[in-house]
Amino acid sequence: MKTNLSNLGRLLAAVAKISTPSFVRIVNYSNDKGNGEVANYTVNLGISYANAKMADALWLANPLNIIEVDFGAIDKDSAKTAWAEMYQAKTKPTQESKNRSQAQQDAYITVCPNVRVHKDSGRVYIYGLVVSKEVVKTGSYDAVNSALVTLAKRKIGKKLKTENFRQFAFDKLRSVRVKGEEIEITIG
DSSP states (O other): OOBOHHHHHHHHHHHHTOOSOEEEEEEEEEOTTOSOOEEEEEEEESOOHHHHHHHHHHHHHOGGGGGGSOOTTOOHHHHHHHHHHHHHHHHSOOHHHHHHHHHHHHHEEEEETTEEEETTTOOEEEEEEEEEEEEEEOOOOOOOOOOHHHHHHHHHHTTOSGGGEEEEEGGGOOEEEETTEEEEOOBO
């Protein structure tokens, strides 16, 4: 497979210039899970993860915010436990979560605030806050049998900024719109 390197370079240069929060549109992205899903994303680049983490801790600190979450059929005790565990994790991280966070930091080289490279694989990623996702082609997903507390955490996570940060592999990009400029990435 051959990638159009000039367009890839243009994309890297355009993304690297983003210094204030800016919206980027990623079109026809197929994820690494190999399930066949293809989606379009609107991603906000330039957002500070540290600031998002602080905002999430403040949101979780107010138990009245839990009322905003639609838990559906999940019982109140599971929802309450999920909230308490997430609050604890955001405000008083355990050594295990600190080690996991450090391992993530050690695994990547930050090229600029929006772009990082995995040290072992050399793979380049755009990193930002997903604002919206539109599934173009549904993939096949394995059945999941999660505990109620886990399901409740996922519902709460939809209200938190840090839970919506994602990275997108450059080699999986097909078309990206940055500051009004559409950049096609051709592979063939």
